Amino acid sequence: MNTSDIEHAMSELRLHGMHQSWQSLLETRSYQELSLLDGLKLLLDAEKLERDQRRVQRLRKAARFRYQANLEELHYKASRGLDRNTIAVLADGQYIAKGESVLISGPTGSGKSFLASALGHQACQLSYKVAYFNMHKLSHQLLLARTDGTILKMLDKIARTQLLIIDDFGLQPLEAQQRLDLLEIIEDRHRSMSTIIASQVPVASWYDVIGGQTIADAILDRLIHTSHRIELKGESMRKKL
Numbered sequence: 001m002n003t004s005d006i007e008h009a010m011s012e013l014r015l016h017g018m019h020q021s022w023q024s025l026l027e028t029r030s031y032q033e034l035s036l037l038d039g040l041k042l043l044l045d046a047e048k049l050e051r052d053q054r055r056v057q058r059l060r061k062a063a064r065f066r067y068q069a070n071l072e073e074l075h076y077k078a079s080r081g082l083d084r085n086t087i088a089v090l091a092d093g094q095y096i097a098k099g100e101s102v103l104i105s106g107p108t109g110s111g112k113s114f115l116a117s118a119l120g121h122q123a124c125q126l127s128y129k130v131a132y133f134n135m136h137k138l139s140h141q142l143l144l145a146r147t148d149g150t151i152l153k154m155l156d157k158i159a160r161t162q163l164l165i166i167d168d169f170g171l172q173p174l175e176a177q178q179r180l181d182l183l184e185i186i187e188d189r190h191r192s193m194s195t196i197i198a199s200q201v202p203v204a205s206w207y208d209v210i211g212g213q214t215i216a217d218a219i220l221d222r223l224i225h226t227s228h229r230i231e232l233k234g235e236s237m238r239k240k241l
Contacts, residue, residue, distance in 0.1 A: 017050025
C-alpha cells in the first residue's frame, strides 16, 4: 500500500483529522523520524481532536445562541457586579452536572444575554447539550406545539436538554398557560438538569412577573434554592461600545 492508498482509505473512512495530520507528516517528512507507535498515537490524537471540535460545533449550532460569545471576552469590573471567582466556578460545568440554576439579572444593556451565551458556549465546549430561548419565542413555540399536538414532544425535548437558557424573562407578566408551562419545564428539570435565566427584572420581583401565588411559589422554590446569582450593574455596555 502506497501513500495514495493510505490517504484514499482515510478519506473513505472519514478519518478527516487523521488525514490532515498524515498529509502534514508527508509534507514535512517528519514521519521518517517517528516510530510506528509514536506515529500511530499522533494520528489518533489528531483524529480525536478533530472529532471533538466537530461535536462542539454541532452542539453550538443546535443551541441557537443569541451571541457568539466566550468567557474570555467578559469584562470584570467591580462596578459591573461581575465576579471573576463566580465565573471561574461556573466555567468547569459542575453546576450543570448537579442540576443547579444560574439567575442573571441587571438593567438593559448590562451584558446579561452575552454572559448567558458565553456560559452556554462553554457548556458546549464541555460536551453538554444546550438550548437557548428568548422567553417570548419560547412561549410562542409552546403555543404552536400545543396547537399542532406536539407539545408533549417539545416538553420532553426541553426536559432532556442538559442546559436550558431562557433569556429576556419577565418583560411581560406571564399568562395562565405560560406559567403552567414554565412550572412543568422547571419541575421536569429540578435537581437533574441546569437552567440559566436572564432578566432585567430583579429576582425579588419575579414572583409578581410569574403571577398566581401557588405556581409562583412552586417555580421560585425550585429555582432559587439551588441557584448561583449574578446581579449585573452599571450603565449599558452597548452604549459604551
